[in-house]
Amino acid sequence: MRARRQHELRPRRRPSQARSRETVAAIVEAAARIFAAEGYAGATTNRIAEAAGVSVGSLYEYFPNKDALLVALIEAHVAEGQALLDEAATEVMARALPLPAAVRRLVDAMIALHARNRALHRVLFDEAPLPPRVRRQVDAAEEAIAARIAGYLRERPEVTVPDPALAAAVVVQAVEAVVHRLVVHGDERQLAAQARELVALVVSYLTADRRRLS
């Protein structure tokens, strides 16, 4: 293969006419399908263009290289995740849900996010190391949701953790990591039971009698 075009990941040209916007949309959508089906290495730009009903030339008109396609997909996925989690957080706050229900809501939102397109999610986050810029975006999204959760924790009297910010970070990490495991690699039949235990895990932690723990 030819030497990969430096590290440029941004679109090469902005589509201005409706026609080209459709082309870009078709390419992104086809990329999602092909990456999900073939994995990162197995997906070729020619195949993606073909699946999009477009020539490779057009693909490269808008995406400087293969990685740029991945990045576009990841960014869309992250935005979607942020929206899902924000929605959950807003609902929890508005209805002042008690802790177990709130945690359940968080876990369910996380499961929904991962399950929406399992195969693609696996490729995006289990293959191909994220470029630093994208990594930062993901981290920022996680921090944002952790901050909201920390705010909620401070309001709930039954929460006993001494450092809500730290606790929120740990909870987000744990829920994300475990759900990822369960959904992407786990046994579907055990998902419900394990999700229940995950809720118990988090709720116990947040409401534990801290004096007993050391």
Add this chain to the structure above:
Amino acid sequence: MRARRQHELRPRRRPSQARSRETVAAIVEAAARIFAAEGYAGATTNRIAEAAGVSVGSLYEYFPNKDALLVALIEAHVAEGQALLDEAATEVMARALPLPAAVRRLVDAMIALHARNRALHRVLFDEAPLPPRVRRQVDAAEEAIAARIAGYLRERPEVTVPDPALAAAVVVQAVEAVVHRLVVHGDERQLAAQARELVALVVSYLTADRRRLS
């Protein structure tokens, strides 16, 4: 590149003389270095052979293809992990450690396993999807350690979970997933504090007053 030699992953020939055993060892060791430094895609068999001080021909004498090298590394890593965790479990049992100390021991063992060669660990488990046979090996190792933990949980009166086998599985999943996150992607400065919280998370869960949780 040439079509990849089917799905054979087992060594092609068993080294019988001391000389060739050294060659194989050098290749494996070099593969670890190169994969860690360059990532899966960036590592080439020519480069690995060169780093091992050996010709490509010799490499292919013992490993049918590039993936077989990865599999060898993963198998070694899994064996090492099993040994580390078994050792921790044995110590916990022998000294009848109380729960917080036992969990701490588990978390520390897991951290040690992940931190021993961060970069390689990342490549092995974050890039390149594992072939099914290897996946099964990893799962079996996790189940084995979960079974030992379940036995321990049943012995400790302070443990309140209704289903120790399920709880043990969840705990192993959670500890593995979170530690992986913390060590491979996380901020090193926060590791200690987050590890402490992880211990609190697990201990709280295992000793929670189950009536309060729903």
Add this chain to the structure above:
DNA sequence: GGAGTATACGAGTAATTACTCGGATTCGAC
């Protein structure tokens, strides 16, 4: 020391695939 086997070598091959570019086509604006 000779026969047979195991091991090592590494230049070369074949396949793959990311990416280009010159030219055709379609659009929007006046």
Add this chain to the structure above:
DNA sequence: GTCGAATCCGAGTAATTACTCGTATACTCC
């Protein structure tokens, strides 16, 4: 209707790299 810009096309190219195979060397055992 025309002109310039935007878009599209896709055969071809250049680079990469996994893997082979004929030959040379070292070892073992008698």
